[in-house]
Amino acid sequence: MSVPQAHGGGELGDLEPGTRQRAQLRARVIDIALVALCVVLALWTVWSVVGLVRGTAGWAYSVVACVLLAAALVARTAGVRRRNLRPDR
16 A cells, blocks of 8 residues: 655655644634534524524523624634635745
């Protein structure tokens, strides 16, 4: 079995601090975490609004869910924009 190689024909480098692969990995992990947070908050928002309509939940839960979802979406959008503005290292 052969060793996986990059497009340039050389071996893949280690994920040492300061390397480009390490920065890309960190950005990808943060992106996945923010997407998961947005999904959980969106589900909580829908659940609390449905509960509010049915009369089984308080309005405070709906407001908190909406505010947290908005904050997470703003953070995600700002992170994506900031990443796109930075030149590659």
